Amino acid sequence: MESESIWTRDFMMVVLMNLFTFVYFYASLTILPVYTLQELGGTESEAGLLISAFMLSAILARPFSGALIDRFGKKQMALISVILFALSSFLYIVIQDIYPLIGLRFFQGVWFSIITTVTSAIAADLIPVKRRGEGLGYFAMSMNLAVVIGPFIALSLLNDIEFPTLFALFSGIVTIGILCTIFIRVPHKNDQTAAVVKLSFSNMFEKGALRISVVGLFVAFCYSSVISFISVYAKSLGLIETSSYFFLVYAMTMILTRPFIGKLFDKIGPGIVIYPAIVIFSIGLCLLAMTNTGPMLLISGAVIGAGYGSITPCLQTLAIQASPFNRSGYATATYFAFMDTGIAVGSFVFGLIVGDIGFANIYLFTGMFALINLFLYTWSRKPINCEKSNSISITES
Structure with missing residues (x-):
């Protein structure tokens, strides 16, 4: 008989994975405009472009995320996307030019799109059907907490530590998401790989x-x-x-x-x-x-x-x-x-x-x-x- 418990170990792991990802996301949105103007000598338009490049790639990737997840499986795509997202976050420490940084933001946005899609799908699979509305509400609260945690830490430390240290801190936070992902057990019946999915409007x-x-x-x-x-x-x-x-x-x-x-x-x-x-x-x-x-x-x-x-x-x-x-x-x-x-x-x-x-x-x-x-x-x-x-x-x- 299927357990009616929402807060299983696997569900808590996917909530934490989502939390760490969004803490990084909101922190980067907060500090990158300041970093662009203060450290890179950029303009307000370039600061906006850093945000837009990330969101643009997320937009372009999101319609294909469902097909990729169906093709390769939820657990596999979760691991691949969070690993590449976390590893690329460390590059902010060494990149000190605006245009390579825009390219990095574009690359990260692709994996952010897949992460946020696949974590929602896994969470839905792990929640008992009769409590899915309630469970997805709890899952969404991880994003609400991230809105607080990410910008609060970033803005509190902004005047006290150097930007490379700040980037390293948040890279470490998102890296913890890799460990959470490893320990998530996705129900096998919901994680079977599928044949190549035909790309069409209805599939996007x-x-x-x-x-x-x-x-x-x-x-x-x-x-x-x-x-x-x-x-x-x-x-x-x-x-x-x-x-x-x-x-x-x-x-x-x-x-x-x-x-x-x-x-x-x-x-x-x-x-x-x-x-x-x-x-x-x-x-x-x-x-x-x-x-x-x-x-x-x-x-x-x-x-x-x-x-x-x-x-x-x-x-x-x-x-x-x-x-x-x-x-x-x-x-x-x-x-x-x-x-x-x-x-x-x-x-x-x-x-x-x-x-x-x-x-x-x-x-x-x-x-x-x-x-x-x-x-x-x-x-x-x-x-x-x-x-x-x-x-x-x-x-x-």
């Missing part, structure tokens, strides 16, 4: 998830201004020490509101959550534009966390609900591909123009632009002919 994207994923793209476009440039913005305001607590407040707000938001979503419907969350997200970005003190920076972080942290799990759930049950993996990949695109495009565009208009104007623009999602969400919910959808709860996610 889920049609039913496209509309809601467009909303996710525009939300991520606005959010890219925060994740890519908050450290540089805080440094320009003389608030670099306070900024280490920005993501702590952000994530605490997101975690505290998640159960309440989930219950509203389940009992009343997604609109009661998403419409107010979009407005709150917009207000948070506008507050960030007006920030000139430490408390204001932290308040904006809390408001952004409440808004963005409520929008994204709801959109992901709707993407899955709009898709047939057996296509939930493709729906998730489609949703994240669009989110990745939003972050990549935003990081690149804002990097190009921030030197001319300033960070405050960037955040004011994104705060206003975020309101377009009110109309996009309404459009995405218009009835369309599709296959039977898959219902899933986010009360625990």
Whole structure:
């Protein structure tokens, strides 16, 4: 009889693997813009390009991740991707030129895309079917914790240690993920290698998830201004020490509101959550534009966390609900591909123009632009002919 326990050893290992990967991801997003400007003598546009190169390769690789995993198996692809991702992270210690660094970021993005796809698939396999919604919610919390841990460590140490030491520290953290992966036992029935998968639109994207994923793209476009440039913005305001607590407040707000938001979503419907969350997200970005003190920076972080942290799990759930049950993996990949695109495009565009208009104007623009999602969400919910959808709860996610 299948155990109903979620927190098995294998599940904890895949959660830790995901945690370490995202700690590195969010830490690198935080420190690389500062490293580019301060150590490499680069520009804001080059700093944005470093973020965009990583996200671009992740976008290009993600549609093929499912086929690769089907072809070679989950455990094998998990090991290969995490090893190459970890080993390449040590190259930041020796590369001190912007263009080779952009190439390295592109290479890493490919393996990041595969890691994040395969860990989600393994986690789903390890969770009892009747508790899958609850279990995947716990799995997603590892990413929420990483939003705190990565930037907090990076920003706390930024003024105290050299960049090569900082890169070595986070490379060591992601390397622990290799050990976690080795000890994961993937159920054999779910990890059989398959024949070569024919590449087609349906084998890369889920049609039913496209509309809601467009909303996710525009939300991520606005959010890219925060994740890519908050450290540089805080440094320009003389608030670099306070900024280490920005993501702590952000994530605490997101975690505290998640159960309440989930219950509203389940009992009343997604609109009661998403419409107010979009407005709150917009207000948070506008507050960030007006920030000139430490408390204001932290308040904006809390408001952004409440808004963005409520929008994204709801959109992901709707993407899955709009898709047939057996296509939930493709729906998730489609949703994240669009989110990745939003972050990549935003990081690149804002990097190009921030030197001319300033960070405050960037955040004011994104705060206003975020309101377009009110109309996009309404459009995405218009009835369309599709296959039977898959219902899933986010009360625990």
